[in-house]
Amino acid sequence: MRNVLVLGAGLVAKPLVRYLLDQPGYHVTVASRTVGKAQMVIGGRPNGQALPFDIARDGRALGTLVSGADLTVSLLPYIYHVQVAEQCIRHRCHLVTTSYVKDAMRALDEQAKEAGVILLNEIGLDPGIDHMSAMRIIHHIHDADGQVVSFRSYCGGLPAPEANTNPFGYKFSWSPRGVVLAGRNDACYLEDGQVVEVPNRRLFATRHTIHVEGVGDLDAYPNRDSLPYIQTYGIPETGTMYRGTLRYPGWCETWQKFVELGLLDLTERNDLEGLTFRQLMARLIRKPETDDLERDLAAHLGIAPDSDVMMRFAWLGLLGDEPLPPERTILDVLAAQMQKKLxxxxxxxxxIVLLHDFVAVYRQGLGARPRKEHIVSTMIAFGVPGGDTSMARTVGLPAASACRLILEGQIRLTGVHIPVLPEIYEPVLDELARMGIEMEERVERLEG
Structure with missing residues (x-):
């Protein structure tokens, strides 16, 4: 019997847990702060068990849970992953997460190797499928004596076109607070050999438009720091390295105004209780609450009172007399209101839309001009009406596949890893393709 511990039963847990429960000889324990969610994810399966567990309140129980598992999947907030990893090392238990690797996790590499376990991170969608599908193409280019001279990668979780029914062009398929927090990030990328640094206050102002076949035009804006991926992906030759987020048009221009207004402020405040949204807007622009608030707000933001941005503010309820939700920060007020409306x-x-855009150059022999290719690799994946979201499938199933491959000895690596090695990404991508999750590639010859 292979014993898997899953910590957390949130939005992406169900496809992962169901996959593991379907494997012969597997027992899956789902430990969650809300045991009812864990029970729902298990769905009454005899080889599943639901347990109440709150790592913030009962961290000492973590070791007991991990000690009974061969592999642990942490779907908890990333701040707990190192704590989980330390217990996994102590009890010689493998670990899988879908979160970005932080320095504290990276520092556990030698300890994990000594314990003979793998701490596999970034094995979801973004990060995850983006890494694996990119590395497959990069290794193919290098194997053909080519060089990657430009690489752009974009990903976004969006409503399907027929479900795109609100002015924001967005609905939540993962943590609303996580979406809003991501709007506070700075960004950095490489463009034609020049490093471009984007402070948070300009993040959404740097948007550009890309066309995705079958979807249409989308807004793209930079996603965190792209520069480390030059080394991670093994492409020191590239002059362009850009990782971006995709949204329907209109998202970026509105969020830029959210930033300018201070709606992403994480300062804890005790003066929000009893306020309405309209009163909060008046305070943020330091104006009295009057019938002219819309005009004053538009003037403060440098936009027309009848602009699409002002329409979105009104639709979200930011200009109305509804009381603020009981939150301590303005960011959490915004997140709660967006969760309610979107x-x-x-x-x-x-x-899910994932798109890689490569330019590769291949040497052709002595005296011959190099051959240049434009490679576009795209995945468009849809959720199942009344069933799993595409976000849950594309985050949960790569992690689930990796769990099986580790437990069955097909991935034998130890230490801290992300899925950029063929030993990891080849079998995972092959299995995802069998489940209908795969990239479609288009290659065209470029002149010059």
Whole structure:
């Protein structure tokens, strides 16, 4: 019997847990702060067990849980992953997460190797499928004596076109607070050999438009720091390295105004209780609450009172007399209101768009001109109406596949890893393709 411990039963847990429960000889324990969610994810399966567990309140129980597992999957917030990893090392238990590797996790590499376990991170969608699908193409280019001279990668979780029914062009398929927090990030990328640094206050102002076949035009803006991926992906030759986030048009221009207004402020405050949204807006622009608030707000933001941005503010309820939700920061007020308004209706589908854009140059022999190719690799994946979201499938199933491959000895690596090695990404991508999750590639010859 192979014993798997899954910590957390949130939005992406169900496809992962169901996959593991379907494997012969597997027992899966789902430990969650809300045991009812864990029970729902297990769905009454005899080889599953639901347990109540709150790592913030009962960290000492973590070791007991991990000690009974061969592999642990942490779907907890990333701040707990190192704590989980330390217990996994102590009890010689493998670990899988879908989160970005932080320095504290990276520092456990030697200890994990000594314990003979792998701490595999970034094995979801973004990060995850993006790494694996990019590395497959990069290794193919290098194996053909080519060089990657430009690489751009974009990913976004969006409503399917028929479910795109609100002015923001967005509905939540993962943590609303996580979406809003991501708007506070700085960004950095390489463009034609020049490093471009983007402070948070300009993040959404740097948007550009890309066209995705079958979807249409989308807004793209930079996602965190792209520069480390030059080394991670093994492409020191590239002059362009850009990782971006995709949204429907209109998102970026509105979020730029959120930033300018201070709606992403994480300062804890005790003066929010009893306020309405309209009163909060008046305070943020330091104006009295009057009938002219819309005009004053538009003037403060440098936009027309009848602009699309002002329409979105009004639709979200930011100009109304509804009381603020009971939160301590303005960012959490915004996240709570967006969670309330930007929900999927029953039967609506979400959509994942992942796109890689490469320019590769191949040597052709003595005296011959190099051959240049433009490679576009795209995945468009839809959720199942009334079933799993595409976000849950594309985050949960890569991690689930990796769990099986580790437990069955097909991935034998130890230490801290992300899925950029063929030993990891080849079998995972092959299995995802069998489940209908795969990239489609288009190659065109470039002149010059």
């Amino acid at each position: 929900q999927y209706e029953e039967g609506e589908r979400d959509m």
